[in-house]
Amino acid sequence: MADARVGRLASQHRDAAEPPPVSYGVLGRLLGFHLRRSQTAVAAHVMDRVNPEDAITPGLFGALEVIAANEGLAQSDLAKAMGVDRSSIVKAIDQLEARSLIQRLPSDRDRRRHRLCLTPAGRATCARLRERFLAQEAVFLQARLSAEEVETLMGLLERLHGAADPACLA
Amino acid sequence: MADARVGRLASQHRDAAEPPPVSYGVLGRLLGFHLRRSQTAVAAHVMDRVNPEDAITPGLFGALEVIAANEGLAQSDLAKAMGVDRSSIVKAIDQLEARSLIQRLPSDRDRRRHRLCLTPAGRATCARLRERFLAQEAVFLQARLSAEEVETLMGLLERLHGAADPACLA
DNA sequence: TATTGTTATACTCTATAACTATA
DNA sequence: TATAGTTATAGAGTATAACAATA
Numbered sequence: 001m002a003d004a005r006v007g008r009l010a011s012q013h014r015d016a017a018e019p020p021p022v023s024y025g026v027l028g029r030l031l032g033f034h035l036r037r038s039q040t041a042v043a044a045h046v047m048d049r050v051n052p053e054d055a056i057t058p059g060l061f062g063a064l065e066v067i068a069a070n071e072g073l074a075q076s077d078l079a080k081a082m083g084v085d086r087s088s089i090v091k092a093i094d095q096l097e098a099r100s101l102i103q104r105l106p107s108d109r110d111r112r113r114h115r116l117c118l119t120p121a122g123r124a125t126c127a128r129l130r131e132r133f134l135a136q137e138a139v140f141l142q143a144r145l146s147a148e149e150v151e152t153l154m155g156l157l158e159r160l161h162g163a164a165d166p167a168c169l170a
Numbered sequence: 171m172a173d174a175r176v177g178r179l180a181s182q183h184r185d186a187a188e189p190p191p192v193s194y195g196v197l198g199r200l201l202g203f204h205l206r207r208s209q210t211a212v213a214a215h216v217m218d219r220v221n222p223e224d225a226i227t228p229g230l231f232g233a234l235e236v237i238a239a240n241e242g243l244a245q246s247d248l249a250k251a252m253g254v255d256r257s258s259i260v261k262a263i264d265q266l267e268a269r270s271l272i273q274r275l276p277s278d279r280d281r282r283r284h285r286l287c288l289t290p291a292g293r294a295t296c297a298r299l300r301e302r303f304l305a306q307e308a309v310f311l312q313a314r315l316s317a318e319e320v321e322t323l324m325g326l327l328e329r330l331h332g333a334a335d336p337a338c339l340a
Numbered sequence: 341t342a343t344t345g346t347t348a349t350a351c352t353c354t355a356t357a358a359c360t361a362t363a
Numbered sequence: 364t365a366t367a368g369t370t371a372t373a374g375a376g377t378a379t380a381a382c383a384a385t386a
Contacts, residue, residue: 022251025239034327039205069195081192112367157204282344
């Protein structure tokens with residue numbers, strides 16, 4: 001998902017109106033279209049500036065951050081929080097563990113469960129990435145929206161999906 | 171799961187709060203997170219009610235709609251409009267053509283190009299899907315936001331990505 | 341030389357189903 | 364029986380690189 005299209009639109013071989021005035025039809029009135037394009041644009045911007053050092057994806061950082069905010073949670077809980085099947089989490093956990101950012105620790109209450117915990121290195125990396133993601137999103141957003149508009153947008157999106165953060169108050 | 175018999179199993183680790191109060195940490199302040207969750211939620215809602223009859227995806231409908239709004243455009247133009255590589259479009263076009271919704275017609279100006287055009291059936295299907303997508307998005311949105319808030323949201327997202335519709339005025 | 345469509349290939353993300361070990 | 368983690372597998376969706384035909 002590199003999406004590094006910073007390249008030029010080289011075709012200058014025609015006269016005046018080069019860019020084909022393609023119409024999006026009804027897509028301009030479909031929220032799903034705008035959501036997808038916006039999500040892609042933000043992810044591409046952040047990935048282009050965060051990835052080089054850490055080779056991390058937004059999804060992988062999301063998992064790391066949720067583990068950091070809920071140390072000791074089980075993989076099933078993480079999957080539920082991320083809105084994916086528990087089988088889809090395994091490889092992500094594998095990657096984070098292979099980088100020594102997290103550990104699967106045994107639970108003594110229930111020997112089926114793995115308690116997901118950050119390593120000291122994981123805590124440091126997570127803290128660094130957290131600032132990186134916040135900072136780079138800010139760069140992207142500040143070029144396009146006012147601070148107030150960003151707040152409005154966040155609030156509307158939060159109401160759109162149900163995955164708000166009831167425990168974020170703590 | 172209808173948890174009718176609470177007395178038996180419910181006491182282990184399900185004492186007071188049934189849903190694990192997982193915190194999302196900083197994700198709640200990251201627009202990328204909210205965009206992804208919202209996009210997934212809208213797509214799932216629409217897919218669940220549009221798909222059964224037509225077996226179409228938002229992406230496939232998007233391609234169909236752009237072709238409908240720009241009949242005769244080339245595959246490269248469609249790819250550019252959709253924001254993907256031209257090689258990624260081929261299979262989508264194949265599918266739409268296999269369902270007899272569109273045709274690849276030869277261009278007499280440039281024999282490398284294929285002019286993408288809808289069949290009569292494609293025009294009918296596109297019109298039907300267009301209403302379906304609009305209607306089902308409306309169902310989803312009306313349960314969550316006011317009409318004014320939807321307008322605000324659309325406007326903000328449109329400014330977030332650059333893929334606005336300059337020709338949508340027509 | 342550059343562009344269009346195409347193919348081969350690979351990689352990511354995701355889901356389903358089945359397995360195991362626990363509970 | 365039900366749950367937690369895992370594996371195998373499959374299917375979208377995307378990208379890169381190379382190719383033939385054409386410009």
